[in-house]
Amino acid sequence: DQQVKQNSPSLSVQEGRISILNCDYTNSMFDYFLWYKKYPAEGPTFLISISSIKDKNEDGRFTVFLNKSAKHLSLHIVPSQPGDSAVYFCAASAGFQKLVFGTGTRLLVSP
Amino acid sequence: DVKVTQSSRYLVKRTGEKVFLECVQDMDHENMFWYRQDPGLGLRLIYFSYDVKMKEKGDIPEGYSVSREKKERFSLILESASTNQTSMYLCASSRDRGEKLFFGSGTQLSVL
Numbered sequence: 001d002q003q004v005k006q007n008s009p010s011l012s013v014q015e016g017r018i019s020i021l022n023c024d025y026t027n028s029m030f031d032y033f034l035w036y037k038k039y040p041a042e043g044p045t046f047l048i049s050i051s052s053i054k055d056k057n058e059d060g061r062f063t064v065f066l067n068k069s070a071k072h073l074s075l076h077i078v079p080s081q082p083g084d085s086a087v088y089f090c091a092a093s094a095g096f097q098k099l100v101f102g103t104g105t106r107l108l109v110s111p
Numbered sequence: 112d113v114k115v116t117q118s119s120r121y122l123v124k125r126t127g128e129k130v131f132l133e134c135v136q137d138m139d140h141e142n143m144f145w146y147r148q149d150p151g152l153g154l155r156l157i158y159f160s161y162d163v164k165m166k167e168k169g170d171i172p173e174g175y176s177v178s179r180e181k182k183e184r185f186s187l188i189l190e191s192a193s194t195n196q197t198s199m200y201l202c203a204s205s206r207d208r209g210e211k212l213f214f215g216s217g218t219q220l221s222v223l
Contacts, residue, residue, distance in 0.1 A: 009151065034211055043115070043201050043214030044154070089154060096208035098144070098169075103153035 003027045004092050006102035013109055019077040021105050023090035026071065030092040034099070035064060035075045038087045047088075048075070080109045114138070115215035117202050122220045130189040132218050134202030142205045143185035144212065145169075145177065147198040154201065160185055161208065192222045 005024045013019045021035075031052040036044035050057040050064045050073075057064050063076045073092075077084055087106050091099045118133035136143065144159040146169075156169030158177040166177050174196060178186045185204075189196055199219050203212035 006153075032209060036214075038148075041120070041217065041219065043203075043217045044212075045214070046211050049211060093209040098156065098159060098209070099212060101146075101154040103151060 002103075003030075004090060004100050004102040006088075006090060006105045008105050009103070010106040010108070013080050013107070015082055015109055015111050016079045019075075019080045019084065019107055019109065021075040021077075021088050021090075021107065023073040023075075023102055024071060025073065025092050027092070027094060027100075028071070029094035030100075031095065032093045033064070033066060033073050034091045035062075036089045036091065036101075037084075038089065038104070044089060077107075080107075082109050082111055085109050115202055115204055115213050117200075117215040117218050119218050120216060122218055124189075124192050124220065124222050126193060126222060128189075128192045128222075130192050130220065130222075132187040132189075132200055132202075132220070134185045134187070134215055135183050136185075136202075136204040136213070137183065138204070138206070138213070139182065140204035140206050140213075141182075142208060143179065144203040144205075145175075145185065145187045146201045146203065147171070148201060148217075149198050157187065192220075194222050196220065197222045 034049040035047040038044040087104045090102045115136045145157040146154045160179045176188045202215040
């Protein structure tokens with residue numbers, strides 16, 4: 001049972017435009033959500049997180065939105081840059097349980 | 112910054128070999144994890160450990176075992192490597208349970 005779903009395996013955007021990556025979850029007990037970025041042949045690196053008491057968190061060009069009623073999480077990248085091309089994983093946890101990861105979305109930002 | 116070091120970036124082994132993947136973290140983290148990443152399947156948890164000499168099965172433990180004799184070191188063992196274990200293996204650690212993970216650079220294992 002896939003508790004965290006990233007339904008879009010890939011996304012292509014032009015440099016300077018907005019990238020929106022989506023993530024849906026089924027477990028209403030999840031209270032902490034994260035996004036990771038992964039380049040080929042490297043380990044994932046932490047990007048941004050949000051707890052369930054908030055609905056938005058910003059860090060520079062990256063903003064994560066949480067819609068608890070819809071069980072939906074999104075990552076906005078504005079403006080997108082070619083260096084943002086990577087695979088993005090969303091992840092969630094409930095209390096002190098281990099993180100559950102989505103299957104990833106490959107973002108390609110073209111010049 | 113947390114550093115999680117995996118002993119090999121690339122590894123080629125033959126079917127039936129016993130394979131050891133080593134991981135060391137330098138931030139005194141309690142929790143350590145082994146994942147594998149395959150295209151279209153995301154990150155799948157193999158084993159994890161919340162303390163020294165402690166281990167728990169993840170979602171796909173079959174064909175693997177682990178060892179945690181020291182807090183900073185977590186080893187993944189493929190008892191008898193098979194071709195379907197060709198994958199990118201990622202080690203991670205965290206300070207507290209449910210918190211963000213710090214990942215190593217990964218080991219790309221090919222089993223021929």
